[in-house]
Amino acid sequence: MVEPSALALLKVINKPLNDLYDFIKKETKFHLEKQKLNDISGKLDNKIESIKKVKTIYKGDEAIDLNLFYYPPYIDSDQGYIKAEKIENISSKNFVIEGVAGQGKSILLRYLTFKEYKELKRIPIFIELRKLNDKGEILSFIKEAISSWIFSVSDELINWVLKSGKIVLLLDGFDELKAKDVANVIKDLESISQQYPQTQIVVTSRPDNAIQSSNFFKVLTIRPYEDDERIGLIRKLVNDDDSFGNLVKALKESPLKVDELLTTPLMVTLFVMTYRAKLIIPDSLSKFYEELFSVLIYKHDRTKPGYQREFKSSLNESELQEWFEILCFISKNENKLVFNSRQDLLDCIKKSISKKFQKEDPSALLEDISKNLCLIIRDGNNYSFIHRSIQEFFVASFFKQRPQDLAEQTYKLLDTKSTKYKAEIRFLSEIDSYRYRKYLLKPSLENFFRIFPNILNFKSSIHIDLYESWEHPDEDDSDDEFEDGLKKYVQARINIVDTSQSLLSKRRNYLSNLLYDYFTSKKASTAIFRNLKNYEVNRFVHSIPILFEDIPASKVTKFFRKENSGLIDEAYQNFQKNLEECLLEIDHQEDQSFLDLI
Template identity: 80%
Template sequence: MVDPSLSALFKVINKPLNDLYDFVKKETKFHLEKQKLNDISGKLESKIENIKKVKTIYKGDEAIDLNLFYYPPYINSDKGYIKAETIEDISLKNFVIEGVAGQGKSILLRYLTYREYQGEKRIPIFIELRKLNEKAEILSHIKEAISSWVFSVSDELLNWVLKSGKIVLLLDGFDELKEKDVSNVIKDLESISQQYPQTQIVITSRPDNAIQSSNFFKVLSIRPYDDDEIIGLIRKLVDDDDSFDNLVNALQESPLKVDELLKTPLMVTLFVMTYRAKLIIPDSLSKFYEELFSVLIYKHDRTKPGYQREFKSNLNESELQEWFEILCFISKNENKLIFNSRQDLLECIKKSITKKFPKEDPSALLEDISKNLCLIIRDGNNYSFIHRSIQEFFVASFFKKRPQDLAEQTYKLLDEKGKKYKSEIRFLSEIDSYRYKKYLLKPSLECFFEIYPNLESFKNSLNVSLEEGYDVYHLEADLDNSHETVNYVEATISMVDITQTLDDKHGNYLYHLLYDHLISCREASSAIFINLNNYGVNRFMQTMPILDHEIKINKVSKFFRNENSNLIDNIYKKFEKQLQECKVEIDNQEDQSFLDLI
């Protein structure tokens, strides 16, 4: 018995098929019996089903209809940011959909393909660029795709099909092309665009690929998820109303900085998986990641009768996590968030197993971490961490597990490389609180109060600099745009004297600590500029162009010290409180350790 939904689909497909048939028949000697259109419809329907069915990390190896879980993102279109529902809504021109790893580019293109079928105007041809033939000839691949449902396609027929305006090309994964093929593919695509303007072309790609430089394509980027999209996707993933309500309520009450984490469909999916496995929402990003690894292990290693463990390596859960932490540390140390090839990643894995796991097969570990756990994902020819903070957290976890006799040395090195390991230090403040406070926070604050024993000496040390060559009128413009004020503050304020004074004694860490307190606080930044605006920015700025750079610095520095004295007072008092709390916690921890020994 034919599924009623498939019968309806046949009718949808037959409309553009008949239009294409009638157009081509007028222009060529092409002959096809009308009844054979039903055969073609059947083949196209099969292709639609293949495009609609995808495997996800949420369902594992089970291929499911994307309509059951997909929530369209927003994309910048000809009309501004709109929900990506149809190609026609987005643009009538050729365009590239640009998005980072995990942002759902391929799923979006599959979704747009299916919606194009439903539109009953054109036949979409979906092609994965990584599957191009050895010669990487786009036209021959299009011909092959059409031949799979029209039996055979001559060059003449292909020419008229492309001129008909009855098809649209959807090409997935430009960044997955081999480097040697990129220039030829771009040349072919530009030739098609010029020769067949009636055929629209839509391409997906990661940022900074060569196709984005082509004048024949607009570049439209996917917008990171906002709160409504997060909840919309959760609704798709969680069927049960009670579970959905509990998760959303817990999410809204959680101190976890959702806006910094759940930017992509992939991260929202991982978040839901973690919640459903543990039935709680972690109260920090650290706890989220601590739970994540075991959740992903559990998903692939369930206790079912006769279940064959899927992992390729011989490591158990704790060993696999320990190895992954080493891999994260080595890749971070080499400044690698993205690996340019499979071999590039394998080389890094080989370094990670040298001492601790010398008997493990690098290829097996690559399979486990990329296909089973999906913490590193393939994106074209490249491999990348699903999120920068994944690498950062597990590097922090690596530091946390360093032996006690190396702890002080470890934190000293972290201080010296404070800029590079700033995020890791934040994670350590949560997951290795005692050693973080004993070996980094306490000594750094004591150093600060040794150099600045009173508030006045601290105030006098602050410096606020205007960058050389910076047009001061830009500041006035920034003040009229609240969105830009924080960017301006972050770009132009530096604590030069403090950095120089503390350079040899916890200078890097304290600099970042001060910067976080004084600069990155949005409320503080806004307050500063409100005060500056009230001070009379127009009058203030009118005097600036005639002053030399050093005088400009002195005037602005004086303003920040005098007009925002309370802000600086609060920072100093906060440091005093932090040091006191730090000492108490360290003492309590060491008292408890002593009792444990007894």
Template identity: 35%
Template sequence: MTVTVATVATGARILAPLVKDLYTKAKSTGATYLDNWAASQFPKRLAKKICKIESVKTLWQFEKEVLIRDFYYPAAISSNGGKKKVENLDGLGASTVVIEGIVGQGKSMFLRYLCIQELSESGSGRLPIFIELRSVKPGKDLMDYILAEMKTYEIEATPDSFHFLAQTGKIALLLDGFDELDNLLISSVVRELELIIEKYESIVVLVTSRPDCDIQKCAPFEVLRLAKIGVEDHLPFLSKLGLTRVRANEIAIAISESPNEISELIVTPLMLTLTVMVYKSENSIPPLLAEFFESLFATVFTRHDKTKPGFERKLQTGLGERTLQKLFETFCFMCAQAGLTRSLTAEQFASTFERSAEFFTEGATKLEAFRHDVSKVACLLLEEGVGDMTFLHKSIAEYFAASFVRRLHESAAQKFYERVRGDYHKWQEIINFLSKIDQYRYNKFFLIPDCEDFLKDFPSGASCEAGMLEAYLRKLTNGVSLQLSEREGALRVQSMITVSDPHTMHDRSFTIQKVLSNVAFSSHLNAYSNILLKGRVHTASPHPDRKSRMDAFQMTLSEISQEIGYDPFLTSLRIGIQRIERELEMARKYVADENRKEDIF
């Protein structure tokens, strides 16, 4: 669906005062940056350009682009134990924000929604500049992409024109998908953003990201977390998908009656949408995660044909649906190995397919046939530009990569789990899926060895002497800082910042990272707020008047311990050790119970 004439007309009317104001200011300085804005029809052209952000393809509406307003259920921010709806940029309460959300939580849709709100009466009166960070490639700076987007607004795109607009406080940089940024670019993009924020105190910068990325560690940003979808959201969300009240009630009841493994996952827009798709096809919700996604795979290949009795679509690959799924799983695993679980160039797609075909022995097919079936029939990938392909959602690649591991024979699976223990961060989401769909081998080859290796340092467990625990903490927290924030006298840990040295990170296994996180976030530092606020070493914002609800600063754990001692951290460490001991006990019991089933035969 295309944007309506009425929508563009409303946007033009809303933008007209902003356009006039900025044009007048530019002319008063003798600048020619905005000369094209003098045309009477320019606000309409600008509104039409920004409106394009509203048109998207989704899993629900896969055959054509749809408008966000036609299906979007407004996201909420977690706030003081509750939820807060946000209608525009000002509603965030801060000008430099990381919008954090887990897989499928609607970060991108939320950012697009805030962007198009600037064309409505609910807008904040700013000019939004929307950039997908996955489009940023090595060899160019983030500023190059900002200027390129400005050029589409008929602005003379130069550093001087950006300087002019940023100083007015009337632009907002909306940067989507920090977690999809090329690893080689992370530090340079973070530094660019820090410099922009430092230089322009009135600029608005919003960045979306999954948890535990470097942008959350960046001092100028306040991290706001998207709230999970609750039971109370099910019916209004389902109605936005166009379901009748009766059908929506039917699905909501099915969700409430489904096993915990499934119902506990239906807390994001993506999972709720997938649930509806599977339910419409199967008339039930599968009880296991693996069955759920396999039903989904079957659904996306047959959804075109449900209304055509007796019709069975022939796939160009010539493979059966089950065989094609296994090839797709192999392809997704190869993508994960190469760090390509979001977008691939035509060359990357071809080379990844060739590598997949090399290891796939259940059937042969050609590149173009595979591309057709996964993009034109299943729509699990979308074609963008000339030959570029993008997974409809990153979690699609991650789940089916995990499913590839699930099907491996014992020795190959063991090799995988042993390897990823040393590179957990890269494989984190895939490991999370495997903990549910390959539970036995996940426990046996990954979790148990990891817990055992960690506990070797504590022969007496949590009862080890304080001196020994303190020595361990000093070593563990070397190079670790905490981003602290204070509001109305209350102090909280906003994020943990670890050194980026790959050798140091390699030594921090999955279990060590969990314990370190417990030490950082569960040490009740608020009890020492008066001492730490006096000892702060770095104020986040160089602009005291910058709109933010918090005063943030950064201290290393070494500096914090010099101020308050190690006691609060030792308490958290002991609790962390006890949790790992319990987790290990449960994992061993699960494996032993499964092994005991051999006695049946």
């Protein structure tokens, strides 16, 4: 028998609780005193109010209403990608919201909780799975969550509540569960799904967790931010119309690859913070990251007169950045963009503490970089860089800081490992341009002209590989479908082979990457594939009733040389121009250095 006090859950002022009360009253024949209803109504309102108050990097330690800054992303749904504003519009089934670090999974779930509450149809019960009790029993955890805003809950009452269809469970951070609890929680959630199909369950998780394999849950992904979401979030963060207009205009005109960089709410927020601190839009990714570190320090040190620094370590700004560069280099060398646990990150931090920083506490450094600067963020049990390019830029900065007497040796190492450090080399071409040109670009281009002293020699060395099968196309395939399929089949890799060395077969040096980048650039590859498509299509493709894989690579190579001769000439001439410009820039830099000495 259910205790009357427990039924405080069942009738309060708003409609969903009245509906739930009517359902359970009919089944259990219990009633509730008016005074207790009023008490519980206030508790429920307070609970929802606390759920929508969050701390952000933008406002620091101040907890603010998420409606003041949150701009919902698009999410996969039963009808395709839609703006994630209501659970009922996303799906009527149980589903997992899947997203990577920085996409705001937890805030999205809080937002959906608040929106559900305002819909006055169901009672949302928001639960952080990282706080799961030691027994790992989700049902008892649900009871605890409900008990936080009513007096007590019995097993019988829970049974009727879950049968009512008047609540929705919102479970945040499946990936934050302890490993030992995962199997039991999945088992319990599947049991709830079977026994109480009227109760919808929504879960958030990073990709590749066990919950995504359950047949009782659909997996719906958060779409990376696009222009409308970026601008929508900026509008929330920047109240001043002039500042908003200037920022959006500058963003649209910026040479930054915003489509690749500003794909999460976190990265857009950091971008706005940088702009508001410097009042300029960086014209390159390098300049953005060069400003970012000091902006994040600035936010903590100089936002208020007399504000005392709250960093845990004793390092100043330049020292903290110097240490972080070492951490980035070590983690990159170990192929770690994501750390599987706090201890995993601490182990990497310990390796990064050089003699200069040997007095620093690894835990303090972890707190500074994850909670104060947010360059590495906690997402469940894992820690990860907020964006791959953060790690890449500060690795490049680490290389830039190597002493001049080690510069040539450093760039020779990068030459032999240019595929692994491709992004870092791109950053170095901007932030360490003189040494990059002198010790990497110049030797690579000079090597090219030693191997290929003329265009004819270059042309005769080019081959195209065919790889992975592609099913025979239909006659009525659209141009785009045909081109996409062909791109999957014809590998846009040019093998430059010389008797003394193979540059591209293993893609093991910087020159190989220069060649690869040129021939697989959008402009070049589009021309190649367009011409391939138009080249006697009936004979080359449609007359072949079997898989494309039977076409000899030599046939494609011959066609490439014949039909794209101008493209090959252009590549050769482009390299000649690059070498001339490189030599002039090196001379200019060395002359400037001489003037500086005077």
